[in-house]
Amino acid sequence: MTIQKSAEDYLEAMLMMKEQHGYIRSIDIADHLGVTKPSVSYATKRLRENGFITMDHSGFITLTDSGMEIADRIYSRHKMLTDFFTAIGVSPEIARTDACKVEHDISEETFKAMSRYNEILKEAQKKESSEA
Known part of the structure; x- marks a missing residue:
């Protein structure tokens, strides 16, 4: 639908x-x-x-x-995209705004790939902060 x-x-x-x-x-x-x-x-x-x-x-x-x-799917995308954009250095406000623009149009394949990469970024940041 x-x-x-x-x-x-x-x-x-x-x-x-x-x-x-x-x-x-x-x-x-x-x-x-x-x-x-x-x-x-x-x-x-x-x-x-x-x-x-x-x-x-x-x-x-x-x-x-x-x-x-539908709401949960879009909101989950929004949260992940916001996390991803902030993880790569975008300010939180711009990240939220851009996530809103992208959440509807991004393909499932690209979204899944970004989600996987976001998890890699989180793990790397966790490891980095535990070593500091």
């Missing part, structure tokens, strides 16, 4: 909100993504129609299993 990048961004933001606050609200998503509340309303309506989220009578959002699967 193909899902648009913007939908992936919304699902990822929802997962981040869940981890940070323990709940997901539209206003927090709008603040996090820097979009308007009507934009979030439109996006959540589409995500609900496609079975990625549910919303209770109080407006709290819950990721469905399929929504969580």
Whole structure:
């Protein structure tokens, strides 16, 4: 199934909100993504129609299993890419921004190769710091 990048961004933001606050609200998503509340309303309506989220009578959002699967995949990519970019000397802020740009478009093959290399970098850094 193909899902648009913007939908992936919304699902990822929802997962981040869940981890940070323990709940997901539209206003927090709008603040996090820097979009308007009507934009979030439109996006959540589409995500609900496609079975990625549910919303209770109080407006709290819950990721469905399929929504969580997509959100987790994108967020995991984001975290690994941010780690990788910082490991090679990119500032944390730029690394996060660039990870956001790359996470949707990178091929699975390249992502796996970068993940393997990131593990090598981590091990080398661990070894280096234990020898210091």
